[in-house]
Amino acid sequence: MKQSNGQMPGSVEAAKTYWEQFKGSPADLYLQARGLEEGVSTHLPGFVGSARTGHERYRDHLVIPYLRPAGSKFTATIRFRCVRDECVKDIDGSYFFLKGEKEQHEQHSKYQSLPGDKPRLYNTSALIQPSAYVAIAEGEFSAWAVELDGVPTAAVQGVSAWKDHFDNSFAGYEKVFILGDGDEAGRKMTEKLAERLPNGVPIDLPDGEDPDSLRRSYGPGFIRQLLGLDS
Ligand SMILES: [Zn+2]
Incomplete structure (x- = not known):
């Protein structure tokens, strides 16, 4: 196929x-x-x-x-x-x-x-941006939301969709922000990836929130602040 x-x-x-x-x-x-x-x-x-x-x-x-x-x-x-x-x-x-x-x-x-497809990284363009940091979001639309704040962001399809070979894509960055959603599955993803990636920076989202809900509630720039990129 x-x-x-x-x-x-x-x-x-x-x-x-x-x-x-x-x-x-x-x-x-x-x-x-x-x-x-x-x-x-x-x-x-x-x-x-x-x-x-x-x-x-x-x-x-x-x-x-x-x-x-x-x-x-x-x-x-x-x-x-x-x-x-x-x-x-x-x-x-x-x-x-x-x-x-x-x-x-x-x-x-x-x-x-699609039938026969395997889990993939979404938005791999994020990985060729000239940036000292990159983010990993849970789900495609979360990646859009983080990226709209000027942070190059790839996404995984969930905690169980991470593949060993994805690790290499994130080597060499100063920081890899990990933003699982603010629920049990999301926190599990954040925790698991932070353990795997030596440059991983776990970001805890508030309960029930995901990057795009934060963007709707607090506006552009909020996610950058959350990541400590703007003071
Ligand atoms: Zn439906």
């Missing part, structure tokens, strides 16, 4: 098709509500309105392309995030996350990878 360069077949074409369906879509509105619209032109998300053959199960999902630093022609894979109204919005039409409530993805996962 995989090509020898590790690219999932069809990813480039799919990313392009779904990017063309993004503007004004539920995915667009969802990212705006999360305060992440500034990241759109960099990360080129998509929306599955009309699905490509074989992608019917991803209809009404936000599409997250795993771009390579060399550009969108080298998209490694795509992932899908459910943004169906009945899952992400309450009966009054407001997003659950804006009320601090859990989304209702019943009988299906919130995120899906």
Whole structure:
């Protein structure tokens, strides 16, 4: 299924098709509500309105392309995030996350990878920035939020998605800020990566918060402060 360069077949074409369906879509509105619209032109998300053959199960999902630093022609894979109204919005039409409530993805996962794909690092462009520090976030949109504060940030798909060979990507930095979400799984991720990475700096997020909720609540610049980058 995989090509020898590790690219999932069809990813480039799919990313392009779904990017063309993004503007004004539920995915667009969802990212705006999360305060992440500034990241759109960099990360080129998509929306599955009309699905490509074989992608019917991803209809009404936000599409997250795993771009390579060399550009969108080298998209490694795509992932899908459910943004169906009945899952992400309450009966009054407001997003659950804006009320601090859990989304209702019943009988299906919130995120899906292509069949046969393996866990990957997201936003590897962060790793070629000329910077003494870098951050690791839990989840793709958390990486957007931290990066909007001027901190190059890669993301992992969760604590169990870390692979041994990822360690090397973070060698040589003065500091690697580790920002798991402010919940049990997130703290576990922060703890585990801080143990693995000798230059890892664990950052504890407040209970129930993630980088984009902090950005919404406290505005741009707050995450930099939290990392001790600005006084
Ligand atoms: Zn759902």
